[in-house]
Amino acid sequence: xxxxxxxxxxxxxxxxxxxxxxxxxxxxxxxxxxxxxxxxxxxxxxxxxxxxxxxxxxxxxxxxxxxxxxxxxxxxxxxxxxxxxxxxxxxxxxxxxxxxxxxxxxxxxxxxxxxxxxxxxxxxxxxxxxxxxxxxxxxxxxxxxxxxxxxxxxxxxxxxxxxxxxxx
Numbered sequence: 001x002x003x004x005x006x007x008x009x010x011x012x013x014x015x016x017x018x019x020x021x022x023x024x025x026x027x028x029x030x031x032x033x034x035x036x037x038x039x040x041x042x043x044x045x046x047x048x049x050x051x052x053x054x055x056x057x058x059x060x061x062x063x064x065x066x067x068x069x070x071x072x073x074x075x076x077x078x079x080x081x082x083x084x085x086x087x088x089x090x091x092x093x094x095x096x097x098x099x100x101x102x103x104x105x106x107x108x109x110x111x112x113x114x115x116x117x118x119x120x121x122x123x124x125x126x127x128x129x130x131x132x133x134x135x136x137x138x139x140x141x142x143x144x145x146x147x148x149x150x151x152x153x154x155x156x157x158x159x160x161x162x163x164x165x166x167x168x
Contacts, residue, residue: 011074012078015081016077016078016081019081019082019084019085020081022084022085022088023055023058023081023084023085023087023088024051024055026087026088026091026092026095027047027050027051027054027055027088027091028047028048028050028051029047029091029092029095030050030091030092030094030095030098031046031047031048031049031050031051032044032046032047033094033095033098033099034046034050034098034114035047036098036099036101036102037098037101037102037106037107037110037114038107038110038111038114039107044165045165046165048165049158049161049162049164049165052157052161053154053157053158053161054154054157056153056154056157057149057150057151057153057154057157058080058084058150060149060150060153061080061145061146061149061150061153062076062077062080063076064145064148064149065079065080065137065142065145065149068141068144068145068149069133069136069137069141069142069145070136070137071133071136071137075136079129079132079133080129082128082132083125083126083128083129083132084125086124086125086127086128087121087122087124087125088121089124090117090120090121090124091117091118091121093117094114094117094118094121097113097117098110098114101113122151125146126142126143126146129142129146130142130143
C-alpha cells in the first residue's frame with residue numbers, strides 16, 4: 001500500500017491500515033480473553049461486543065475531535081489511530097493477564113483486574129492523545145472531548161449492544 005495524495009499532502013494509508021489492524025485484532029483478542037475468566041461468557045460474543053462498541057465510539061470521537069479540536073480530518077484520524085495503538089499495548093497485557101488468571105484459577109479477581117486494565121488503557125490513550133495534540137489542542141479541551149465523546153459514546157454503545165451479543 002502506498003500513501004494517497006490529498007490536498008497537497010500524502011495520507012499515510014499503509015500506516016493507518018496497520019494501526020486499524022492492531023486496534024481491531026487487539027480488541028478482539030482482549031474481548032475473547034474475557035471469556036476465559038468471566039463465567040459463562042463466550043469467546044465470540046465478548047470479542048465482538050467489545051470490538052464493535054469500542055470501534056463505534058471511535059467513529060463518534062474522530063469527528064468530534066476534528067470539530068472540537070479545530071483539526072483537519074486526517075490529523076484527527078492519525079492522532080486517534082496512534083492513540084488506539086497505545087491502548088492496545090495495555091489490552092495486550094490484559095489478554096496475557098487473563099490467560100494467566102485462567103491458568104491459575106484466579107477467577108474471583110478477574111472482574112476487578114479487567115476493570116483496572118480497561119482504566120489503565122483509557123488513561124494511557126488519553127495521555128498519548130494529549131501529548132500528540134499538545135501544540136494544537138489545549139489539554140483540557142482534548143480531555144473534555146475524550147470524556148464526552150469517546151467514553152460517553154463508548155458507554156452508550158456497550159450498554160445498547162450488550163443484548164445483541166451472546167455473552168453467556
